[in-house]
Amino acid sequence: MNSSSADEAELVGAVARSLGVSVRTLHHWDTLGLASPSGRTSGKYRVYLPADVARLRRVLLFRELGIPLGEIPVLLNAGAVERREELERRRAELIEKICHLRKLAEDVDKILAADSSGVLLAEAEQLDVFGAGWDPSWSVAARRRWGDSAQWAEYAERSSKRKADDWRGIVESEQEITATLAQAMRDGTSPGSDVANALAERHRTAMSEYFHCTHSMHVLVARRYVTEPGFIESYDRAESGLAAWTKQIIDANALAKGIDPETAVWE
Template identity: 45%
Template sequence: MTEKQQPLTVGRVAQLVGVSVRTLHHWDSIALVRPSARSWSDYRLYDAEDIARIHRVLVYREIGLPLAEIARILDDPEVDPREHLHRQRSLLAERIGRLQKAARAVDEMIERTTPMNDTPSSAGPISGDPRTPAEDRSITLSPQEQSRIFGTDWDPAWQDEARERWGDTEQWQQSVQRTRGFTAADWTRVAEETAALETDLAEAMNRGVEPGSEEANALAERHRASISQHYDCTASMHVVLGRMYTEDERFTAHYDRRSEGLAAWLREVIEAAARAHGVDPETAGWE
């Protein structure tokens, strides 16, 4: 009997589908994906139908649905597997369309940007807000054009606000330099990675991951690393950004759209991780 026909252990399935064993154990515990059998030594064994369900979960998670909603959809007795595939295909097409629109927007921004020192320039979000591409003085689009390109959530005032607050910092200059050569594909990659990170943060919060735990600290470091693509973000700076997630309603709304309470939970996670680095969140500053 081939591996394709044989039930697979949790470790082999984890390798096959690209998720951790811990994730599969969690999905089993919440009845999202339960293995169809157990070995004589009580190891989980997954058959072809189980693995097909895992792939459906992965697609829905990639789209951004919370696990509870995914479980409800997959367990709907009125929907057969083929209908699930059609639904996923439709949702993926919508996401691809949004990403293509975002890529075209960045392409247009590149084309409409006046070179500075003979080199096109754009800067990443100094604030850590993935929705707010900070800009260099070389962008020549009007506020109305920027709103048209980036959509109704785009507020041109964010650019001036970010520059006024951070423009004289070393981190701002780092951001300008590091993203100067970014292509539309680079910005699309950043957007996809940010969405995946926020989905994982929401999933961890919803299953009760405690700030300060090993998993929460790992997520905090992953969040800090995403910001460090643009500038060197220390643990102390990370705390300052975390404060904004609950003190600025725009940041709160952004994270809480993923899952209610995510902004406050993320701040706690960041502060707990900072303590592990010897940083006191009460006195942390931009340093």
């Protein structure tokens, strides 16, 4: 190494710091023959010239691109055309990954927003979808009550993907099952009968649009139908006494599935 080269040389520690890697990494690359120093000090410390550092930067770039160490020597020694083709291919993969990560970040933003507000629709849209009797503050109240539960997390994840038409379909399905329940009650359908159990299952399926609802959880949800004025009013608007009757068929269906309504738990 001549005096001019010596003036430009850097010890391994300084090179490692400038590249953001460990000295051990540079030692490993040297052992593999990927990028070796041009000399050593009298104390046997590795000394790197600018050309050595440039090669190290190429190795680092290839590693950050995900190229295995075993393939890097081929690229380092390849012609310009081959290196460019490989870099272009890796760049295309990066762009694809960046687009995926951006989409993932957008999805997470929506989940966080849904976790806070429940429904990702403007208030005017909510009233249009859920009806004039809907109060947008109900979602906020629901979050205060169940925001720490796994079910709210599931609800937020599903809500983050739903647009107005998706919610409208859910509302229409709920209205249809409520009307069917009311007609079955008027027809004198007995709780525990095959018809009533099938209706209870349809109701549970509709409930599962919000979160996975087991038979035991279904029982606990139904208890609110006869204790909370909002639910009583909503069901009894379709048919007087429907809230209580719906609870009865849900309890009977759960019992048929081996769940004791008296000891049902939130799963």
